[in-house]
Amino acid sequence: MEQAPGGPQEPRGPQGVPRLPDCYRHPGSETGISCTRCDRPICPQCMINASVGYQCPECVRSGSGTGHSASAQQPRTIAGGSLHGDPALVTKVLIGLNVAVFALVLSLGERFVSQLELIGYAFSPQLGEIVGVAHDQWYRLLTAVFLHQELSHILFNLLGLWFLGRMVEPALGRRRFLALYLLSGLGGSTLAYLVAEPNQPSLGASGAIFGLMGAFVVLARRVQLDMRPVVLILGVSLVLTFTRPDISWEGHIGGLVTGAVIAAGMVYAPRERRALVQSAVCGAVLLVMVVAVLARTSVLT
Template structure:
């Protein structure tokens, strides 16, 4: 017959469980042994000082217990994946970049436009950066309506779309729509500047999101219809850039919005890269109509 020792080995106690303290000992924080405290964690019963306390639904918990508990909590997501957006930083950043580039045009419009405008001939000659840089230029001074309209449209619909899609997906739609507009200019046009291709891509994205969430999409259709008419009525507007951005923006958003729940992030990443690759291959293997 064996008997249990009156004082078991401390190493036999399960890991994470508070060690007993002598009755006459002053309790100290488990992380800061030099700090006296009489507060214990509600989960593990370890003594914790004010720096180690985390307010819980009942009492206080230690840092480790709060961290372990948060791992089991499902993080909130935007409707189509990604972190929820409270402040639309991507929208404000895109607006800031467009305005800063326009200020550079105010200083030296000829140099900026000649080097960075979307030009089919220059892209065919290897200046591929124009496919993106042209989307951040606008009609140079003394014309102000071009940038004012585009920035107003981005200000109105950008934050709402960014909250729906999530920041990274919203940025992907914007940039791919801008690229789609430039590819259409490359194939069927000659020269263009402006964020209009990206903005029309956001119009297409708004329609897809409204349909996917069951909202009334008639207002978006009217918006797209009116701007499409203006595209062909007002002289000097690149219909290629507008329609190319509209189509690509709608396609990319549809791929994001209708992605299967299982492996949604991988599907969205893969299809986004596929659209990017398709645009690149078109430019690499097809020549502009003017060449």
């Protein structure tokens, strides 16, 4: 194996077939990206956005090079978020909130559920009054996202949150991840409110979980991962959504689309105006939801 003039050795696979170099921090992870400062190959897990190209963690930590501001040398996620010691902190907090609400459901019973579940407009026998989003109870669009009644339901959703959250949160950063999760949950609730029967209650974190799934598809595409297993997982999830009984497909699809749109706005935003574009995308999605809920409310009332 010879070294090309003026550059590193060209790795070759079996029978001399050229292959991409391995990440210097993760042997076995091929990559076509190099640090703009030291020129070492870095995989998507290691690359940190810089004013031009990407940098490796060592160069960012050492602040090598001159003419860069302190903020430009801070490690950033692919979406521009800050890196932290615990990359899954928000995921753990969300799991804790879901478990805490589930404990309240077990202790307070059906009446507590009736006060928080998503319902469009109906008479509640438990509360003895008209309830619903159309009855000025907009909070139900969000509280239902943290509400579960069955142990199997919450276990399945929290397993998905733990699996997807540990991949999406480190890629976006804490604040962006939390915004995506909450807006995805609201997106699922909004579509359910628009399409489902107004007296049909629904609850659960599935819309937010599907939002993380949509975000993961966008992230995988952004860092050029093999999309086949990602598409397979998404396909199986959609088949289960439309074939299993008592599933709010509206919540799943609403969350999936919302999560994908927001994630695309976050990871494809231009670096120069990234925060502004990301905020605008989140604001636009929220505005669409508000308009849709107002329109549906005017029809029901």
